[in-house]
Ligand SMILES: *Cc1c(COP(=O)(O)O)cnc(C)c1O
């Protein structure tokens with residue numbers, strides 16, 4: 382594992398910086414060619430891939446059942462779109478119900494292996510629940526700043542693990558407030574020797590290595606890399622991590638090709654999509670108006686890294702409306718039997734939108750990463766119960782109802 386500055390390309394040996402001390406650019410971890418096998422069959426979940434993860438001794442590796450999530454073939458939507466092989470990577474199967482568990486497992490194991498016992502971070506809900514669970518497992522204290530508008534189900538879940546939670550006004554809508562919170566967290570972490578658990582490569586490139594295990598699993602489950610992978614994008618760490626995973630497989634000659642990775646944002650927070658379309662190197666900030674929890678990131682910390690991946694020809698970006706996202710969430714439940722949260726449905730809405738724009742379906746195998754479980758966001762559930770009044774019946778009435786003639 383070699384930390385390398387993404388701007389000046391300096392490689393760091395002894396210390397473990399989280400950003401380049403000279404140019405303040407994000408750093409990413411590079412790996413030498415693997416001398417032996419890629420995967421350690423004795424391990425489960427993300428730790429099977431320890432050879433391409435930060436160095437953590439086996440006794441310090443936290444495990445709650447993260448990773449090893451199913452790849453499910455579409456039975457309805459693929460046919461509708463004219464795609465022979467469409468798959469859903471079900472990240473809702475992780476222990477706290479989202480792929481953030483992969484980041485929490487790697488990040489807190491890495492922090493613990495360096496003697497740290499506390500962490501600090503932000504969350505729209507899922508990272509909070511994930512980090513809180515692994516912090517509980519590891520005996521870490523956890524200081525968590527949440528958005529003004531955090532979905533109740535996610536917040537309640539995080540609170541159950543009993544971290545210290547602070548709810549911040551205008552965090553999640555105003556890009557300046559977002560930056561101030563990130564800066565304050567960074568300073569506080571430095572002063573107290575706490576691990577920063579903001580789920581972005583910009584703030585913790587070590588923890589974020591957990592994300593790429595999604596790509597490793599997909600390539601193994603399919604036997605090779607797919608043609609395209611659709612992911613939702615908020616801060617864009619997921620996009621960067623998934624791209625990095627496929628890039629490493631290609632670099633290590635474990636895959637013959639790399640997929641195009643497509644970042645999908647809601648129109649009300651489409652700072653990366655607008656920059657991509659305008660050919661800009663930095664995301665175009667603006668007030669976020671989307672109601673899709675998890676994708677309300679007006680100042681995406683990994684936006685510039687994501688745009689670089691796109692400029693290199695390995696990715697693209699597309700936006701969809703909140704209404705389209707919620708309609709797709711309902712459709713996935715009704716037609717595929719998959720209940721994912723709205724942020725996850727965004728990936729599929731993006732695929733549908735690209736099929737509409739290109740007038741023909743993308744060719745080859747397509748994977749949509751369904752990042753979190755439907756139980757994470759009770760909006761559709763509340764609507765479902767409100768639109769289906771269920772009057773109480775007596776058994777005799779039911780007999781009447783089901784009478785055969
Ligand atoms: C965090 C999250 C995302 C977005 O990931 P980013 O790295 O912020 O782009 C998407 N879906 C779910 C369910 C999430 O929890």
Ligand SMILES: [Zn+2]
Pocket residue numbers: 386387388389390391401402403404405406
């Ligand atoms: Zn540098």
